[in-house]
Amino acid sequence: MSWPRGCAVRAGGGAVVTTLSRLDALQLRASVGELADLLIDTVHSGASIGFLAPLDRRAAIAWWEGRTAAVSAGRLAVWVARGEGRLLGTVGLVFPDKPNSRHRAELVKLMVHRDGRGQGLGRALLKTAEAEAVAAGVTLLHLDTETDSPAESLYRSAGWTRLGAIPDYAASPSGELHPTTIFYKRVGAEAAPLGA
Numbered sequence: 001m002s003w004p005r006g007c008a009v010r011a012g013g014g015a016v017v018t019t020l021s022r023l024d025a026l027q028l029r030a031s032v033g034e035l036a037d038l039l040i041d042t043v044h045s046g047a048s049i050g051f052l053a054p055l056d057r058r059a060a061i062a063w064w065e066g067r068t069a070a071v072s073a074g075r076l077a078v079w080v081a082r083g084e085g086r087l088l089g090t091v092g093l094v095f096p097d098k099p100n101s102r103h104r105a106e107l108v109k110l111m112v113h114r115d116g117r118g119q120g121l122g123r124a125l126l127k128t129a130e131a132e133a134v135a136a137g138v139t140l141l142h143l144d145t146e147t148d149s150p151a152e153s154l155y156r157s158a159g160w161t162r163l164g165a166i167p168d169y170a171a172s173p174s175g176e177l178h179p180t181t182i183f184y185k186r187v188g189a190e191a192a193p194l195g196a
Helices: 025-030 032-044 058-063 067-073 121-135 150-157
Strands: 005-012 015-023 076-083 086-094 105-110 139-146 162-172 177-186
Touching: 015 025, 015 121, 025 067, 025 076, 025 086, 032 058, 032 067, 032 105, 058 105, 067 177, 076 121, 086 121, 105 121, 121 139, 150 177
Parallel strands: 105 139
Antiparallel strands: 005 015, 015 076, 076 086, 086 105, 139 177, 162 177
């Protein structure tokens, strides 16, 4: 399969050379097996991303297949990171369809396979989504993540602002309720302080 031209990223430590590419609906459909495997790995390693363990592969494939209509309609953008001959990570942006909210997007499903963690790949995916949001005219991003998770540390260090936490918001893959932290980040022209 021919992948769209992406950007080459040397993850921290130089161990993995990765290509980051945005998928269209056909490419997403062709990648659902790999994306399902990544989703399963992420859930089974304890990340709270909306699923409970054990996650069945058929359910993971069906979930990704269900995203193709949103990608086709331009309501969802999905990027993948490939390295060492396989898919190592993904991130998405959800664009609202209401006229009064087209300036913002939600960052969703930032996932890095266990084999690709600790090499800067999550940060590279995050930066890619932020830059692409700016290119699309988005000035405000928001997300939610499990409180005190490694992802929360990533967002803080990448300049996201913590808004607050909601207790018992979502269940971890094991089914235990945890608080969720809400973050936002101004990007593009809106990122500059007033009067600058």
